[in-house]
Amino acid sequence: MTRALSVAREVWPLRGAFRISRGAKTEAVVVVARIAQDGAAGAGECVPYARYGETVESVLAQIESARALIERGGGRDELQRALPAGAARNALDCALWDLEAKRAGKRVWQLAGMSAPQTLTTAYTLSVDEPEKMAEAARAAAHRPLLKLKLTGAGDLARVEAVRKAAPGSRLIVDANEAWDEALFDTLSPQLANLGVDLIEQPLHADRDAKLAGREHPVAVCADESCHDTSSLPHVAGRYEAVNIKLDKTGGFTEALALRKAAFAAGYRVMVGCMVATSLSMGPAHLIAQGAAWVDLDGPLLLSHDRDPGLRFEGSRVHPPDAEVWG
Numbered sequence: 001m002t003r004a005l006s007v008a009r010e011v012w013p014l015r016g017a018f019r020i021s022r023g024a025k026t027e028a029v030v031v032v033a034r035i036a037q038d039g040a041a042g043a044g045e046c047v048p049y050a051r052y053g054e055t056v057e058s059v060l061a062q063i064e065s066a067r068a069l070i071e072r073g074g075g076r077d078e079l080q081r082a083l084p085a086g087a088a089r090n091a092l093d094c095a096l097w098d099l100e101a102k103r104a105g106k107r108v109w110q111l112a113g114m115s116a117p118q119t120l121t122t123a124y125t126l127s128v129d130e131p132e133k134m135a136e137a138a139r140a141a142a143h144r145p146l147l148k149l150k151l152t153g154a155g156d157l158a159r160v161e162a163v164r165k166a167a168p169g170s171r172l173i174v175d176a177n178e179a180w181d182e183a184l185f186d187t188l189s190p191q192l193a194n195l196g197v198d199l200i201e202q203p204l205h206a207d208r209d210a211k212l213a214g215r216e217h218p219v220a221v222c223a224d225e226s227c228h229d230t231s232s233l234p235h236v237a238g239r240y241e242a243v244n245i246k247l248d249k250t251g252g253f254t255e256a257l258a259l260r261k262a263a264f265a266a267g268y269r270v271m272v273g274c275m276v277a278t279s280l281s282m283g284p285a286h287l288i289a290q291g292a293a294w295v296d297l298d299g300p301l302l303l304s305h306d307r308d309p310g311l312r313f314e315g316s317r318v319h320p321p322d323a324e325v326w327g
Contacts, residue, residue: 003037003071007063007091009056013304018276019127021152021179022051028276028303031059033091035070035099042099043326044284046087047248047275051225054087062088070096076254085229085251093252094284094326101327108327109287112257117287117320123148123173123296124316131155131162138166144316146171148296153179157191164195173294175201178225182211193218199271199294201244202226212239222271222294229255230262242269244296245288253284260288269293276302279310283326286311286318 012028034043048054066074066082074082076096083089101108109117126137128150141147147170149163160174174192180203192200202224204212209226222242226232228249236243243263250256263270272289273296274281282297289295297318300306312319321327 003035003073005063005067005070006034006036007060008032008034009060012278012306014276014302015304017127018125018302019129020150020175021128021177024127025276028278028299029056030277030281031056031063031087031091032280033063033095035092035095037099038103040099040102042095042097042102043280044091044094044096044098044252045277045280046091047277047281048087049248049275052086052249059086059088059091062086063092066092076252080251080254083251085249085255087248087251089251090247091252093254094247097253097284098326102323107323108253108284112253112287114287114290117290119317119319120286120289120292120295120297121145121316122298122301122318123294124298124301125150125296126163128152128159131158134159135162135166138163138170142167142170144170146173146294146316148172148298149174151176151179153184156180156184157188160192160195160197172197173199173201173296175224176203178202178205180204182208182215185212186215189216190218199242201271209236209239214238217241220269222269224273227259230259233259233262233266233268237266240268242271242293244271244273245292246273246275247281247285247288248275253288256284256288264291271296273297274299278303278307279321279325280307282311282318283321286320287327 048059123146124144125148201222206226220241223236223240224244227243270292271294277299
């Protein structure tokens, strides 16, 4: 058995600026790991995220630190012990799953003991902006059944009101990316409930989310920055009704499967999200999103172009990945 690991940094331009409470970007920078063995090759993609202290350079270094393990034939269990949860482990773990599926002539969902995946409806994200500009974006996306609004604090009620008026038939979820304080949460939550908002993602900073316990939750609240992997579940108990599973947080498909199972068993509703990335990132996330209450896998829709082949989108409906895409 001879294995070879290759790693590349790739830049994918966006259709326009993507803004959240922490800043804006006009391109997606991803790291892709490919593992070749006996004529087959598996691939995994990750997005280094500064919020968690990651850079492209640090992720490349982490992947390089696991090269010997991978090239001598090490498996997913060894990888779980060798690297922490995060982007680097995600790319390698997904590449190992993809490689195993291609060598076995099976699909990852079969190897994982899952049912055949079904087509899903994804949210479509609107960047945070002035209410008038968000309303304009919402009107253009009003045909989509689920919109996700990035928020930032001051002026957020006006933003949501503008979007609701512009897209009256769409379900709405909002994501504050840790930008609110407790007073704003208490003020906005009932108002957002009156506007028909389905879900509030990560309103408070993860370091302060204990203050969510015991407060009124007129709208269900979802942990994102507060929930990374299965070890996070005890921490979020009593504070959130839902958890957002992202493979760049869990450190790959293996831990995402475990978190999905544990979250369902603990009674949480599940959201499956993504970073802005290509269909190579969305493929494994699509399998994790089976049965999720909310699906947010619109990363490729925000790019100026995607991989070819990539996932097949029909409006907001996203089909399972073909083997050529992933898994």
